[in-house]
Amino acid sequence: MQTRKKYIFLTFLASWLLLLxxxxxxxxxxxxxxxxxxxxxxxxxxxxxxSLLKSFVDAEExxxxxxxxxxxxxxxxxxxxxxxxxxxxxxxxxxxxxRCEKHGFRVFAYPQERxxxxxxxxxKILSSIERSRYHTANPEEACLFVLxxxxxxxxxxxxxxxxxxxxxxxxxxxxxxGRNHLIFNLYSGTWxxxxxxxxxxxxxxxxxxxxxxxxxxxxxFDISIPLFSKDHPQRGGDRxxxxxxxxxxxxxxxxxxxxxxxxxxxxxxxxxxxxxxxNGKDIISLTTCKHGKDxxxxxxxxxxxxxxxxxxFDYQELLHNSTFCIVPRGRRLGxxxxxxxxxxxxxxxxxxxxxxxxxxxxxxxxxxxxxxxxRLLLQIPSxxxxxxxxxxxxxxxxxxxxxxAYFSSVDKIVHTTLxxxxxxxxxxxxxxxxxxxxxxGGLLVLPDFSTHLGDFPFYYLQHGYSxxxxxxxxxxxxxxxxxxxxxxxxxxxxxxxxxxCAQIVVLWxxxxxxxxxxxxxxxxxxxxxxxxxxxxxxxxxxxxSGTRAGxxxxxxxKLSVLPPQxxxxxxxxxxxxxxxxLSLDEDTxxxxxxxxxxxxxxxxxxxxxxxxxxxxxFWDPEQGRWGYTSRWTNExxxxxxxxxxxxxxxxxxxxxxxxxxxxxxxxGLAACEDILMNVLVAAVTKLPPIKVTxxxxxxxxxxQQAECGDGAAGQQSPSAPRSAPAKVKGTAGSRRFxxxxxxxxxLADWFGYMPLVNSQLRLDPVLFKDQVSVLRxxxxxxxxx
Numbered sequence: 001m002q003t004r005k006k007y008i009f010l011t012f013l014a015s016w017l018l019l020l021x022x023x024x025x026x027x028x029x030x031x032x033x034x035x036x037x038x039x040x041x042x043x044x045x046x047x048x049x050x051s052l053l054k055s056f057v058d059a060e061e062x063x064x065x066x067x068x069x070x071x072x073x074x075x076x077x078x079x080x081x082x083x084x085x086x087x088x089x090x091x092x093x094x095x096x097x098x099r100c101e102k103h104g105f106r107v108f109a110y111p112q113e114r115x116x117x118x119x120x121x122x123x124k125i126l127s128s129i130e131r132s133r134y135h136t137a138n139p140e141e142a143c144l145f146v147l148x149x150x151x152x153x154x155x156x157x158x159x160x161x162x163x164x165x166x167x168x169x170x171x172x173x174x175x176x177x178g179r180n181h182l183i184f185n186l187y188s189g190t191w192x193x194x195x196x197x198x199x200x201x202x203x204x205x206x207x208x209x210x211x212x213x214x215x216x217x218x219x220x221f222d223i224s225i226p227l228f229s230k231d232h233p234q235r236g237g238d239r240x241x242x243x244x245x246x247x248x249x250x251x252x253x254x255x256x257x258x259x260x261x262x263x264x265x266x267x268x269x270x271x272x273x274x275x276x277x278x279n280g281k282d283i284i285s286l287t288t289c290k291h292g293k294d295x296x297x298x299x300x301x302x303x304x305x306x307x308x309x310x311x312x313f314d315y316q317e318l319l320h321n322s323t324f325c326i327v328p329r330g331r332r333l334g335x336x337x338x339x340x341x342x343x344x345x346x347x348x349x350x351x352x353x354x355x356x357x358x359x360x361x362x363x364x365x366x367x368x369x370x371x372x373x374x375r376l377l378l379q380i381p382s383x384x385x386x387x388x389x390x391x392x393x394x395x396x397x398x399x400x401x402x403x404x405a406y407f408s409s410v411d412k413i414v415h416t417t418l419x420x421x422x423x424x425x426x427x428x429x430x431x432x433x434x435x436x437x438x439x440x441g442g443l444l445v446l447p448d449f450s451t452h453l454g455d456f457p458f459y460y461l462q463h464g465y466s467x468x469x470x471x472x473x474x475x476x477x478x479x480x481x482x483x484x485x486x487x488x489x490x491x492x493x494x495x496x497x498x499x500x501c502a503q504i505v506v507l508w509x510x511x512x513x514x515x516x517x518x519x520x521x522x523x524x525x526x527x528x529x530x531x532x533x534x535x536x537x538x539x540x541x542x543x544x545s546g547t548r549a550g551x552x553x554x555x556x557x558k559l560s561v562l563p564p565q566x567x568x569x570x571x572x573x574x575x576x577x578x579x580x581x582l583s584l585d586e587d588t589x590x591x592x593x594x595x596x597x598x599x600x601x602x603x604x605x606x607x608x609x610x611x612x613x614x615x616x617x618f619w620d621p622e623q624g625r626w627g628y629t630s631r632w633t634n635e636x637x638x639x640x641x642x643x644x645x646x647x648x649x650x651x652x653x654x655x656x657x658x659x660x661x662x663x664x665x666x667x668g669l670a671a672c673e674d675i676l677m678n679v680l681v682a683a684v685t686k687l688p689p690i691k692v693t694x695x696x697x698x699x700x701x702x703x704q705q706a707e708c709g710d711g712a713a714g715q716q717s718p719s720a721p722r723s724a725p726a727k728v729k730g731t732a733g734s735r736r737f738x739x740x741x742x743x744x745x746x747l748a749d750w751f752g753y754m755p756l757v758n759s760q761l762r763l764d765p766v767l768f769k770d771q772v773s774v775l776r777x778x779x780x781x782x783x784x785x
Contacts, residue, residue, distance in 0.1 A: 089221050091424050094204035096180050100143035105422045107134045107182075108142035110149075110172070118150040119160050121230045121410075125152075125184055128234070128414035133659045134422075144421065145174055145181045154198045155190045165200040178203025182421070185209040186227055187332070192265050194331050208417050211332035212356040219361075220424070223417050226358040226407060227334035236752015237408030240400035241320065242345035254282040255349065255384055256318040257326035259337065261287035261306065263298040270328045270351055270374045275302070277381055284318060285326065286310045319344040323392060324370065324384050326351060334358075342368075342403040345396045349380060359406060362420055362436040368398040398437075405441030409752060415443055423447070438462075440684045449572075449652045457579070457607040457647035458685075467606040470502035471580035471599055471645065476569045478509045478586065488586040489521055495582065496523035497592040500599050505575050507532055509568065528575050532568050565667040569641070570677060572651040579606065581648050583641040590643055591695070593781040598692045601763050602645035609681050609689040611644025617744060617756050626748055628741045637682075637756040639689035641674040650681060662750060665743075671736060672743035679747050679755050688759030693768060693782050 091097075100106075109129045112118060118126070129135055129146055136142055149168060153160040169175050183205045189195040196209075196216050207218075210227040217224065255277070262268035271287055278285035288310040289295050289303045319325065325341040329352035338358075341348040348369040350357075357365050365371065370387075372380050387395075406416045419442060423430035429447045436442040440458055449455065454465040473495045477488060495501055503525050508514045509532040520527060569583065580602060582595065594612070602610040614636040620627040654677060655663075666672045678689060748754045765779045774780040 089204055089218055091221060094179060094221065095206075097425065099180055100425055103136070103141040103143070105134055105143050105418075105425060106136040106141045107132060107144045107146060107418060108136055108139045109146045112148045113168075116149065116162070118148075119152060119230070121186070121228075121232075122150040122152050122184070124232075124234050124410040125414055128411045129418075131235075131411065131659060131661075132415060132418060133657065134418060135659075139174060143180065143425075144418075147181065147183060151183050151198065152186045154185060154188045156199065157190050158187070161199075169200070175203075178205030181205035182417070183207050184225070186225075187211075189332070194266055206421065210358075211334035213333060213354050214356050215354065217356045223420055224356040224358050224360060225413060225417060226339055227332075227336060228339060228407075228410070228413065229336055232339075233409045233752060235409050235411040235750075237412070238343065239408070239753075240343050240345055240403045242396055242400045251321050251323045252282075253284055253318065253322040255324045255326060255381060256284045256322040256346075257328070258284070258286045258310065258313060258315050258318055259288075259328075260291050260330070261289045262331070263289050263295070263300065263303075265331070267329050267331050270377070271330075273377055274326065274328065275306070276378060283381055284313060284322075286313060319346050322346050324349050326380070328352065329355070329374070339403070339407055342399045342407060345399050347392070347395045347399060349384065351377065351380075359416055359420065362416075362431070362433065362442060363402060363406070364433060364437045367437065368395055368402055401439060401441070405443065411752075412443065419443060444653070444657070444684050446652055446656055448656065449649060455579075456649055460606060467603050467647070468579040469603075470500055470578050471498075471582050471602075472502055472576045472578045472648075473504045473582045473584060474507060474569065474573075474576065475504065475584045475586055476507045476509055477514070484515055484519055485586065487589065491584060491586065491588055491590065492521050492523060492527070494590055494592050495584070495595055496525050496527075498595045498599070500596060501525050502578050503528060503575075505530055505573065507569055507573075530573055530575060565663075566671070566673045567654070567663045567666050567676075569673065570651050570654040572648070572655055576648050576651070579647055580645055581651070583644050583646065585642040588643045591781055593779045594692075594694060597765055597779050597782065598645055601690060601692050605690055606647055607681075607685050608687055609639045609641075609644050609646045609678060610692060611639035611641070611689065612692065612694040613640045613642055614638060614689075614691045615640060616758065617754070625745050626741070626754060628737070628744050630737075634760050635758045636691050636760075636762075637688060637758045638675060638678045639691060641677055644689075646677075646681065650677065653684070654680060662747075665746060665750075669739045669743045671740055675740060675743050676747060679751065682757050683751060683755035686757065688757040688761070690759070691762045693762070693764045693779075695782065695784070 107129055109126050112126075126146070126148070134144075139145070147169065149165060150160065150162055151165065155161060169178075175181070178201075181204075183198075183202055185198060185207065186209075188198050188209065188211070196213060206221060206223065208223045208225050210225050212222065212224040257274055259271070261271045261274075263272075274285045274287055277283055286306070286309055288307050289299055290307050290310075295303075319340065323346070325337070325344070325346035325348055327335060327337050327341055327348045327350050329335065333352045333355035338348055338350075350369055350371045351374050353374045357363070357369075357371075370384060372383070406412050419431075426447075429451060431442045431445060431447050432451070434453075435445045438459070445456060445458075453459040453463055457467070460466055475488065475491065475495075492504060496504060504523065505528045506514075507530050514529055580599065582599070584590075590612070598610055598612070602608075615628065615630050615638040616633055616635050617637050618627045618629065658676075658680065662676070666676050682688070765777065765782060767777045768779075769783055770777075777783075
């Protein structure tokens with residue numbers, strides 16, 4: 001019996017020893033060992049090779065990296081659902097498409113309430129909408145509505161916070177639960193969690209919001225916009241910092257950051273850890289805790305040293321001289337640093353988990369930014385070092401394109417938002433992702449014109465397309481009714497003799513009918529007469545798109561309509577079927593060889609204006625404005641449309657992209673429409689026009705243009721001041737020249753910058769004026785006087 005008890009005791013003891021030996025780690029997980037658990041946590045991590053590895057982080061910092069008091073993604077989503085009951089909205093369920101059927105995509109901005117001023121930034125947004133081609137002052141025509149109440153800053157601690165928004169919007173007759181409404185917001189939530197709560201129920205409204213979290217973002221319905229400052233320009237904006245041939249093979253710094261460090265609260269974890277990647281050589285990561293009123297109460301042992309290092313570097317210098325820029329989250333997911341990096345061609349390295357990037361529905365950010373993870377900060381330096389230099393350059397070029405196309409001004413941000421919404425209304429005619437992410441950008445490519453890349457002049461080289469091998473000559477005629485001037489007869493004969501001419505279209509811009517068919521010359525190509533569009537007196541609306549009936553147009557009643565406007569020559573007439581358009585004035589003098597050579601040049605540069613008579617612009621420092629000159633100089637920036645080739649797409653862009661107010665400005669000034677066309681093409685392509693060889697007398701000829709008569713008194717041919725020599729004579733000529741200068745300055749003001757680009761290029765035929773036999777020259781007649 002004693003032996004049996006002894007064996008049982010030894011077996012029990014051996015079992016406990018084995019359990020302690022092999023199962024000690026598991027026993028520590030029980031609450032019985034909670035004290036030891038806390039002690040073990042404080043000593044974490046325990047590496048077996050700790051003596052060989054350098055520590056880059058303190059254990060305490062790792063433990064407080066995740067603030068347990070902050071809401072989890074599920075909690076954030078639940079909070080959003082409780083506030084916004086229509087969080088499952090889609091365009092099909094929360095948008096009334098029927099409002100857009102009759103008048104198309106029109107946007108109405110509510111008038112501002114009395115006694116309720118809006119912020120400077122929101123005023124810019126409302127102004128951008130009013131400048132948009134979609135704006136309407138009639139709410140009955142509107143497809144989309146924008147509130148006149150400032151909803152940008154919804155931090156109730158802010159001085160710009162508007163109270164009782166719920167009560168105000170519910171009193172609007174057009175509110176309809178937010179249906180077909182667009183709400184802009186830059187700042188939401190407040191201390192300490194800065195949640196996405198706007199403080200009012202948006203209902204079924206589309207939310208265009210900065211710092212959008214993916215948990216609350218409604219794909220295909222909401223729109224994420226960038227966070228921009230109140231100083232962001234209304235229009236135009238500064239160009240990017242990456243100039244042609246200005247990219248050094250290797251910049252001084254690889255990766256930089258300079259900004260605030262939050263000591264407590266949301267966003268502090270990421271910025272507190274940035275100092276670990278700083279090496280003082282090619283990686284500069286500087287933070288300061290010297291901001292806010294009570295920063296000294298919360299400062300830690302690093303603050304003093306960080307503040308000293310922070311003052312040693314200039315922020316703008318770092319942007320200019322770095323390849324990558326860290327863009328960490330702030331209190332909210334977005335920051336001003338994002339747009340600053342884009343403009344500086346400093347590739348953004350995003351550390352903002354859960355951020356729905358701006359315009360991600362359209363923009364492919366994988367081509368312009370590096371999206372990192374806040375939890376993998378220490379891997380960022382090695383990751384960016386592995387990017388090949390060719391890809392780095394491609395990233396930099398894409399940042400410049402995106403900045404200029406969508407972010408350089410408030411106008412572009414607002415118009416991009418509107419265009420994305422418009423694309424959703426007609427998915428079958430929407431822009432492809434390629435069009436949004438390739439030059440010239442989605443804003444300048446109209447899907448109503450075409451959805452086929454080969455129909456635009458910008459993608460021939462990339463996709464192997466080519467422009468049509470024929471052109472349409474569009475002659476604007478303003479001759480006295482009942483007769484044809486001799487210059488237009490010679491011009492029709494010369495143009496029709498071109499082997500590349502498909503048809504001739506005469507835009508008759510007189511009130512009286514054109515001459516009968518027997519008066520027109522016989523040509524080998526079709527000749528079509530189009531009556532210029534008319535405007536009913538007192539109605540303010542254009543009537544029709546022109547009359548086309550072979551060579552027999554139907555005249556509009558003289559007393560019921562006003563004369564056609566100068567900008568009508570750029571209307572997208574259906575009669576024009578070729579890609580190339582040769583724009584001519586009736587008094588232009590050209591030979592067939594000149595036409596053939598200019599067309600061959602245009603086929604190599606289909607996105608540009610290629611022509612003969614040229615002008616140039618310059619900055620006059622004494623007057624403080626832009627100057628315009630017709631003198632023969634080594635630089636040109638304008639090719640007058642009295643004799644010029646361009647792509648027919650620019651007719652659609654001129655008529656449909658430019659707002660009506662800008663075209664009315666052009667119609668009110670003499671001979672301003674061709675300047676606007678040059679400005680538009682330069683704004684799209686960022687390239688100058690091309691001048692080709694012309695006979696000398698074409699430049700020196702002074703046209704004596706008869707007026708259109710009666711209703712068109714005083715409306716002379718636009719080509720009269722063009723063909724005049726540099727020194728304009730006469731009071732009328734001086735007045736027209738002054739109007740062209742005024743036009744140039746008003747266009748620069750409207751665009752926010754001067755789009756025109758100077759060039760010193762002129763293209764001549766091979767062997768032009770070389771001392772060789774004329775039999776070896778393709779265009780020998782160009783050298784004849």
